[in-house]
Amino acid sequence: MTDLDISRAWLVDPAAGREGPGEIVVRGGILAAVTWLEGVEAEGVDDRGIVVAPGFIDLHTHLREPGNEDAETIASGLAAAAHGGFTTVCAMANTKPAADEPGVVALVTAAARASGSAVTLLQYGAVSVGRNGETLAALGELADSGVVGFSDDGAPVRSAALLRSALLYAGMAGLPIVDHPEDPDQTVGAEASEGVVATVLGLRGWPRSAEASAVARDLAVLADVLEDEPRARLHLTHLSTSGALELVRAAKARGLPVTCDVTPHHLALTDEWLAGARRWSWEAVDGDGEPRDPWADGVLVAPPYDPILRVNPPLRAADDALACLAALVDGTADAVATDHAPHTVVDTEVEFGLAANGMSGLETALGILLAGVDVGRLLLGTAIAALTTGPARVLGSRLGRPIGLVEGAPADLVVFDRKATWTVSVAKLATRGRNSPLLGRELGGRVLATIAGGRLAYEDRG
Amino acid sequence: MDVDPAGGPPTTGPGTPDPSGGDPVAFARPPATSSWRHRHLLDVDVLSWAEIELVLRTTDAMREVLARPIAKVPALRGTNVTILFYEASTRTRVSFEVAAKNLSADVVNIAASSSSVAKGESLVDTVRTIEALGARMLVMRHPTSGAPHLAAEHFGGHVLNGGDGWHAHPTQALLDLYTLRERLGTGAEERFLRGRKVVILGDILHSRVARSNIWTLSAAGADLWLCGPATLLRGFEAWARRGVHGAADGSRVTVTSDVAAALRDADVVMALRIQRERMAGGLLPSLREYAARYGLTAARLAEARPGALVMHPGPMNEGVEIAADVAAGPRSLITDQVTNGVAVRMALLYILAGAEGAGR
Numbered sequence: 001m002t003d004l005d006i007s008r009a010w011l012v013d014p015a016a017g018r019e020g021p022g023e024i025v026v027r028g029g030i031l032a033a034v035t036w037l038e039g040v041e042a043e044g045v046d047d048r049g050i051v052v053a054p055g056f057i058d059l060h061t062h063l064r065e066p067g068n069e070d071a072e073t074i075a076s077g078l079a080a081a082a083h084g085g086f087t088t089v090c091a092m093a094n095t096k097p098a099a100d101e102p103g104v105v106a107l108v109t110a111a112a113r114a115s116g117s118a119v120t121l122l123q124y125g126a127v128s129v130g131r132n133g134e135t136l137a138a139l140g141e142l143a144d145s146g147v148v149g150f151s152d153d154g155a156p157v158r159s160a161a162l163l164r165s166a167l168l169y170a171g172m173a174g175l176p177i178v179d180h181p182e183d184p185d186q187t188v189g190a191e192a193s194e195g196v197v198a199t200v201l202g203l204r205g206w207p208r209s210a211e212a213s214a215v216a217r218d219l220a221v222l223a224d225v226l227e228d229e230p231r232a233r234l235h236l237t238h239l240s241t242s243g244a245l246e247l248v249r250a251a252k253a254r255g256l257p258v259t260c261d262v263t264p265h266h267l268a269l270t271d272e273w274l275a276g277a278r279r280w281s282w283e284a285v286d287g288d289g290e291p292r293d294p295w296a297d298g299v300l301v302a303p304p305y306d307p308i309l310r311v312n313p314p315l316r317a318a319d320d321a322l323a324c325l326a327a328l329v330d331g332t333a334d335a336v337a338t339d340h341a342p343h344t345v346v347d348t349e350v351e352f353g354l355a356a357n358g359m360s361g362l363e364t365a366l367g368i369l370l371a372g373v374d375v376g377r378l379l380l381g382t383a384i385a386a387l388t389t390g391p392a393r394v395l396g397s398r399l400g401r402p403i404g405l406v407e408g409a410p411a412d413l414v415v416f417d418r419k420a421t422w423t424v425s426v427a428k429l430a431t432r433g434r435n436s437p438l439l440g441r442e443l444g445g446r447v448l449a450t451i452a453g454g455r456l457a458y459e460d461r462g
Numbered sequence: 463m464d465v466d467p468a469g470g471p472p473t474t475g476p477g478t479p480d481p482s483g484g485d486p487v488a489f490a491r492p493p494a495t496s497s498w499r500h501r502h503l504l505d506v507d508v509l510s511w512a513e514i515e516l517v518l519r520t521t522d523a524m525r526e527v528l529a530r531p532i533a534k535v536p537a538l539r540g541t542n543v544t545i546l547f548y549e550a551s552t553r554t555r556v557s558f559e560v561a562a563k564n565l566s567a568d569v570v571n572i573a574a575s576s577s578s579v580a581k582g583e584s585l586v587d588t589v590r591t592i593e594a595l596g597a598r599m600l601v602m603r604h605p606t607s608g609a610p611h612l613a614a615e616h617f618g619g620h621v622l623n624g625g626d627g628w629h630a631h632p633t634q635a636l637l638d639l640y641t642l643r644e645r646l647g648t649g650a651e652e653r654f655l656r657g658r659k660v661v662i663l664g665d666i667l668h669s670r671v672a673r674s675n676i677w678t679l680s681a682a683g684a685d686l687w688l689c690g691p692a693t694l695l696r697g698f699e700a701w702a703r704r705g706v707h708g709a710a711d712g713s714r715v716t717v718t719s720d721v722a723a724a725l726r727d728a729d730v731v732m733a734l735r736i737q738r739e740r741m742a743g744g745l746l747p748s749l750r751e752y753a754a755r756y757g758l759t760a761a762r763l764a765e766a767r768p769g770a771l772v773m774h775p776g777p778m779n780e781g782v783e784i785a786a787d788v789a790a791g792p793r794s795l796i797t798d799q800v801t802n803g804v805a806v807r808m809a810l811l812y813i814l815a816g817a818e819g820a821g822r
Contacts, residue, residue, distance in 0.1 A: 188743075191607070196704055199697030202607040202629030202673055293704065303615065305608030349586055351606040353627065 001029030002456045004449070006415060008045050011036065012053040014385035015392075015404030021045035024052055024405065024413075029454025031411040049419030053384045054403055055087025055412040055452055057391035058362065059178075059261055060153070060237050060337035063089075063121075064433075065111060066104070067096025072342040072432045074108065077362070078117035080340070080431035082450045082458035084362040085387075085414035087119055088399065089340075093126040094154040100126035100137040102145035109146070118455035122148045122398065124178060127166045133158025136165050143173035148398040151178035153237060156214055158184075160221050167225045171232030176259070176394065178235045179218050181244060182313065186210035191353045193240075193314040197271040197294070201304060203353070206314045212243035219251045222258060235394050236260040238339050240313040242323035249332045259394045261337040262324040264361060264368040265437075271315045273437065274352075276300035281321030282377055291318055307348050307355030308435045311341070325377050328386055335390035336383075338365045342433020360433040363424075367443025370418055374444065380418070401453070410454035420446040489527070489535035489565075492816035501817055502614045502621040503810055505630040507677050511652055514639070514678065520809035521640050521802070527564065528805055537812055538567035544597035546588070547624065548574040548604045553776055553800055554624050554633070558601045561807035570597065589613045599811060602626075607670075620814040622807075628668050634775050635674035637806040639682060641798050642730060645771060653683030659767075660684040661724045663758060664734030664783050667694045667745075671775045672734060680706045680713035687716045689724035690734075690756060693745040721756055728766040732773040733758045733784045749782050759785045763793070771795055 004026035011022035011034065021042035025033040037045065058081065064072035072080075074091075081089045091108065093099035099108065105123050112121035125142030129135040131152045139150060150170050157163040157179050166177050187210045192198040194205025215236060222234045239245055239260050248260050268280050272294035277284070278301055286292055294300060309315060327333040341358020348355050369383040392403040402409050422428060424438045450458040497512050506514075527533055543562040547555050555571070562569045572592070574580065579588055585604075592600060598619040602610055607627030614621040625631040647654035660679050666672045666688050680686050686706075688698055695717055702715035718724055725731065740746045763770065772784075772794045780786040789796060 194697060196697065196700045199701050200673070202627050202670060204628070205697060291704075303611055305611050307612075346584075349584070349612075351585055351604065351609045351612055353606040353608070 001454050002026055002411065002451050003028065004411070004451065006050065006052055008037070008048065009050040009052045009415070010046050011405060012051060012381055012384045013405040014381060014389040015054070019381050026411045026451065029410055031405065031407055031409055031413070034405045034407050049417050050415065050448070051380070051418050052405070052413055052415050054388045054405060055414050055450065056085045056366070056387040057088040057090075057395070057399070058086050058338050058340065059090050059235075059335055059391045059394055060263075061089040061091050061340045061362065062094065062342065062358065063091045064342060065095065066107060070344045070432070071347070074111040074121065075115035075117065076430060076432045077340070077342070078112065078115055078119040078121060080362045080429065081119045082117065082452070083430045083447060084364070085366050085416060085447045085450055086362060087412050087414070087450060087452035087457065088122060089119065089362070090122045090124060090148055090395070092153045093124045093151055094131060098126045098131045099123060099147070100129050100131070102138070102141050105142065105145045105147060118452035118457035120452060122395070124149050124151045126150065127152045127157050127177065128162060131155060133162065136162065136169065139166065139169040140173065143170070143175055147175070148395055149176040149178050149235065151180070151237070153178065153180045156180050156182045156184065160217055163218060163221050164225055167222060167232040167234065168229045171225070171229035174231050174396070175398070176233040176235040178237050180238065181211050181214035181218060181236055183210040183214045186213070190314070191310065192274055193271045193316045195271060195317050197275055197317070201274060203274070208241040208243055208316070208320070211239065211241045211313060212247060215239070215244040215247045219247060219256060219258065222256055226257070233257045233259070237337060238263050238266065238313060239327075239333065240266045240316050240324065241320050245323055245327040245332055249327070252332065259334040260332070261335040261391075262328060262333045263339045264336060264365045265311065265359060266313070266316065267321055267324050267328070267336070268368045268371060269315050269437065270318045270321055273309050273315060274304060274306070276302045276304045278302055280371060281318045281325070282372070282375055284318035285322065289319070289322070305352040306437065307350055307352050308359055308437050310352060310355040310357055311359055312357040325372065329378065329382060333386070334394060336365065336369065336386040337391070338362050340431070342431050343435045345434070348435045358435070360429070360431050360436045363429055363431065364436060364438050364443060366416065366445040366447065370445040371443070411451045412453055413451050414447060415449040416445050416447045418445050420444070422446045489537045492537055492812050494816045495813065498813055498817050501814070502610070503632055503814060504610050504614060504621065504623045506632040506635050506674050511681060514636070514681065515652070516813065517636050517806065517809055518640055518643060520813055521805045524805040524808040524812070525802075527808070528801075533564050534566060535564070536566045538562065538565035538815055541567045541598050541815060542570060542596045543567040543599040543601065543811065544570045544572060544592050546572045546574065546592065546600060546602045548579065548602070548609075549625070551603055551624070553803065554603065557800070557803040558622075558624060558807050561804050562811055564804070564808055565811055567599070567811070585609060585612060586616050589617045593617055593619065599814065620817065622810060622814065625670050627670065628673065629670050630674045631670040631775075632674050633803070633807055633810060634671050635678045636810070637799060637803045638675055638732070638773060638775070639678045640806055641773070641795050641802050642771070644798070644802075645795070646729070655679060656683035658684055658729040659687065659727055660730040660732070661687040661689055661728045662732045662734065663689045663721070663724065663756065665694045665736050665740065666690050666698055666734070667696055668737070668740070669734050675732065676706055676715070680715060685714050687718065687724045687728070689718050689721055691746065691752070692719050694740070695719065721762065722765060725762055725765040728770050730771045730773065731758060731763065731766060732775075734775070735777060735779060736783045753782045757781075757783055757785060758788055760788055760791070763788055769793065773799060775799070
């Protein structure tokens with residue numbers, strides 16, 4: 001069990017609604033003391049850049065085991081999580097076989113234990129058998145086996161009728177349905193967000209309305225089932241458009257039990273990366289919010305059609321990315337989830353339109369958010385809350401631990417230097433999925449240590 | 463011939479093709495032209511006007527070669543040109559083959575359907591294999607946009623894009639531009655289509671020909687109109703608003719579904735093929751309705767300027783997007799396009815063969 005003394009750090013505790021200079025002491029894996037500094041003692045602490053926060057929780061991780069261990073194993077995925085500052089990850093059910101019955105959940109749980117990682121793996125069950133969108137999976141048995149929710153992610157819950165049943169069944173267990181909102185009829189063959197970039201590059205468009213219409217469907221079904229099952233809950237994952245977020249905003253105002261997350265890449269990257277630009281979303285608009293021209297001299301600095309950038313939902317234009325940021329700031333988006341989707345080279349060194357969807361994200365999420373903090377688009381506290389209390393709220397009691405810098409509890413925290421940079425490289429990444437569009441890029445927020453459940457999960461060795 | 467790197471007009475110099483002469487020695491080997499900056503031809507959007515002008519001038523020289531009793535020069539003797547097509551094609555594939563053979567290249571033809579691609583070999587592996595087999599120039603067509611860019615990353619020679627997905631068909635756009643310059647240009651002037659109304663009519667959305675032509679025709683100064691049903695124009699209004707190739711490039715592009723407005727006083731009408739699968743995709747009610755509303759008929763063409771020119775990249779659905787009498791009529795440049803296609807591709811193979819060490 002870990003011992004740790006960190007004096008003169010910047011503590012962030014979203015659960016307590018507090019951040020500021022302080023000290024922490026960990027003894028035998030227990031967070032023995034949290035001291036908030038004031039006055040002279042506190043002077044200059046922020047400048048050092050050392051931040052201590054509760055361990056991050058990822059609501060949306062693809063671990064690929066069982067079935068596609070070339071892309072990721074549970075062990076390599078948990079190592080990547082620890083490197084990224086995550087102490088808990090929620091694994092999606094789209095493994096092979098899908099996690100549609102308790103045996104698969106038991107297998108994954110056993111593999112996580114065998115990995116020796118301190119990081120907690122929580123598992124989603126599939127909504128439908130084989131994620132086929134037709135037959136309801138054994139949601140009750142899956143709930144008994146410890147899953148934290150149900151999702152057919154990789155695909156939406158195919159029909160409104162199936163979603164209705166799923167919300168009712170999951171509601172009985174007090175668990176959320178986590179939907180990937182997409183109207184597949186509108187996205188057949190889609191390669192990129194419909195818009196100027198897709199038009200110029202000749203890529204098949206994924207219309208923004210395909211997300212909003214799916215969200216509208218889901219919200220309508222949710223509102224309808226609440227009368228029969230008031231415990232029904234819906235979580236919408238990786239929202240990427242202003243229209244969808246606006247619907248969630250209105251639904252929350254009406255009191256519907258809906259939550260949602262956004263991904264780091266939809267916050268900070270834009271579709272113009274497909275054309276070869278490499279600037280953050282906030283750099284792609286001018287002061288008036290008007291888009292800047294990616295075809296202007298010097299902006300397109302990389303070869304176009306990098307298959308690593310293929311992701312579902314696709315990278316959007318800057319106005320949608322900024323709408324995601326705004327939703328995070330005003331609380332419409334409850335959490336940031338990575339949608340960590342490791343793939344092998346075989347799946348990504350191919351024609352753009354044939355590439356597997358998804359990018360590796362656990363280890364770069366913090367750096368991306370801190371880039372947003374550095375330019376004033378996010379407060380540090382908001383970013384940390386989106387990785388801690390936000391996802392904890394979605395998971396409810398199934399998280400199984402308190403969140404926050406709580407004295408006397410097993411230490412579950414991340415220590416990072418927000419001013420120290422690291423260059424994303426294959427050698428630095430713990431994931432097997434080297435499909436990160438940020439390879440070669442310098443990010444801030446170097447994680448120094450991740451302590452999960454009182455045990456050291458990751459330590460920076462320089 | 464050489465082109466001033468600063469973008470000035472071409473001048474004639476030693477060791478390069480002489481557009482006016484018939485000296486076969488001039489084509490003994492490709493020249494290294496300082497004005498050509500690309501190792502590959504993946505798209506037209508990266509070409510400066512000076513580079514486009516180099517292509518047009520070199521095409522003039524190749525036209526002269528084609529007029530000889532034996533239309534063959536030794537420029538690419540000993541050079542392996544491999545033609546790799548992942549899609550069926552007649553005119554583009556044969557045009558490249560004829561062009562390469564006219565330059566005395568050794569030509570290898572690979573149809574993906576009868577190669578290891580059919581066994582699941584990846585594009586990257588296929589390209590590496592082709593290079594290991596000695597190919598120095600790779601002409602490829604692929605149904606996926608951007609595929610030639612991937613090939614170029616892994617091929618040590620020169621990649622020529624023979625059409626990729628919906629994205630680009632650079633040789634078609636350059637042969638179309640050359641064909642128009644023959645009729646409408648007066649010489650070497652840069653924006654020879656200034657003041658000319660050029661209409662691209664049909665399935666703009668799925669057309670790589672349209673995308674490449676949008677760039678070259680607007681670069682040549684055309685008053686460009688894109689016309690078709692709204693379902694086949696999605697995304698182009700936003701592109702036109704932004705400026706075809708970056709903001710404030712001075713191009714003028716109008717996107718409309720009003721065929722009468724588009725054709726009124728047009729100088730050039732380029733019809734595009736309509737594919738039956740667009741109906742299955744819900745983008746068109748029927749070919750009959752398309753033909754009735756957008757088909758290029760003699761009556762519609764009467765709205766255009768007297769003597770307006772008609773183009774089509776082929777293959778044509780006569781009676782659908784273009785009436786047979788219009789396609790075969792006196793204003794049609796369609797056979798000129800095919801013939802010029804060989805000359806343009808000869809010019810591009812010739813220029814690229816001399817482009818050792820240049821960038822993308």
